[in-house]
Every structure is written in structure tokens, then in C-alpha cells.
Amino acid sequence: MQKHPDFDETARQIWQGGLDALARAQAQGSQVLDALVQEGLAMQRRTQAMAGSVAEKAQAAFNQKLGDNFSDKLSDNLGQQWSKLEGLFEERVARTLQRLGLPTAQELQALKDRIARLEAELEATNTDGRGTARATKTAARKKTTGAAKTAARKTPTRKTAAKQTR
Template identity: 40%
Template sequence: MVKKLQKMSADKKAAPPLASAVKESAQQIWLAGLGAFSKAQEEGGKVFETLVKEGLTIQRKTQAAAEEKITEATSKMANMATDIQSKAGHQWDKLENIFEERVAKALNKLGVPSAKDVDALAARIDELNKSMQKMNGKAPAARKAAKPAAKKAARPAAAKRPAARKSA
């Protein structure tokens, strides 16, 4: 126990230089803090304006990069939409063709002529009309004029028939 007391008394004698060094260091830190505070008050406005300018620069760069990414994403989405629309259109065309083929088969089974059959028949009729006109030597206009005359001739004959019935 005596040895412990002697050590403690020896430490107390060594402590004052250590304590004074710690006290002196704390005093310097305190003074440095006061100096920094004073400097910040003097130059705080300038530093604040500089920070605002740097912030604006960074914001503009960030916005430009974001707009570029948005434009790129929009372009990709537009391309994807075009591709999907093209594929969907192609599928609709296939479906439409299948539907048309099945309807044509069903109509054919029922004996209904197809549009191709009707077109071919119309073309054949046109050819026959042309050949008939060549054979008769009549122009189409003359044939049209002959039809109203035939109708007028048919009317008086119809008018005579009822009169004949009255007399009978």
C-alpha cells in the first residue's frame, strides 16, 4: 500500500506539466474556433454566394443529364411501341386473312359466288357486249336510244288490251 501511495504522489508531481499542456492545447483550440467563427462571419456572405453558384452549376448539369436520359428513354419506348404495333398489325392481318378464307369457303359451300367470280363474269359480259356491237354494227349510244322507243311502243299496245276486254 505504501508503494501505491508513493506512485500516486509521484504522478501528481508529473501531472502539473501534463495538465498545463492539456490546458494550453484546449485554449488554442478554443481560440482557433473563435477565429474560424470570426472569419466565417466576415466571409460568410461570399462563401454562401459561391456555394449557391456551384449548386446552380451542378443542378444545370444534373438536369441536362436527366433530360438526355429521358430523351433516350423516350426514343427507346417509341421504337418499342412501333415494333409492337408492327407485330400486332401483322398478327391482325394474319387473323383477317384466316377469317376471309373461312368465310369464302363457307360461302362457296353454300353456292355463293366469290368477288373474283363476279368480276370475271362482269368482264366476260363486257367482252360479249363488245363483240355483239361489232356484229350488229351499232354503237352503244344507238342501242340506248332504241330502248326508250321500244318502251313507248309497248305502252300503246297495253292500252289497247284493256279496251278489248271491255268489249268482250
């Protein structure tokens, strides 16, 4: 196998070119790195600007398609859904309370109104001057305590009842 005479010379020149490139890269390394950093920053700014314009266009298209009052429509829709949910909950609670036999709010209000009306009627019939209602209450109390004392006298005590059974 025969070597080409220029082969050695070409290999030597390539070797020297590589060493020269390495020496230049070492000497100018920081300058090249700074240039690359500046170029990267410029590219980042361009891509951010493009992304911003694309986002603005997308927002405009979104607003145009759905309307400018999209948030109002959304909140109204959510409010209606929430009202439906509250209605269902109240209905189920009312049915459960009815099954348990508890009165509804309307029934309690009607009862309160009836009691207030009856109290007013009672007050109107009992007060015919200066304190007839008070005298009626005192008489009712006396009757109750007198009846209790009479019942207590008629009932034998335990000791008496025990002696009678023997």
C-alpha cells in the first residue's frame, strides 16, 4: 500500500488548523459566550412578544365569540344553578321533617298568630275595669291549691295503707 505524498502534509495542516481554532476559542471564549447570551436574550424577547400578540388575539377572539359580558352570563347561570340546588335541598328537608311529624314554618306561624289572637281576646274579656284579670288569676290559684290540699287529705299515707293491708 502506497501512501500519497500529500496525505502527510494534509494531515499536518488539519492538525495545525484544529490547534489554531482551539487557541482562538480559548482566547475569545468569554467574548463568544457573551455574544451567545445576548443573542439568546434577543430571541427570548422576540418569542415573548409573539406569544403576547397571539394571546391578545386569542383573548379578542374568545370575547368576540362569547360576548363581552361572558362573566355576567356565567355568574347568572351559576346563580340559577345554586338556586335550584337550594330549592332541592329545602324540599328534601321539608319532606323529611314532615315524615318525622314536625310542623312546618307556616304551621308554626299560624299557631303563633292564633295564640296571639286568643290572648288578645282573653285580655279583652277579662279586663273590664281596673284589674279583673288579676283577680281572676288569684281566684284560679286558690282553687288549684285548695283542690290539691283536699286530694292530699283524702289519699292515705303509705304507712296507713300498709297497716290496712295487714
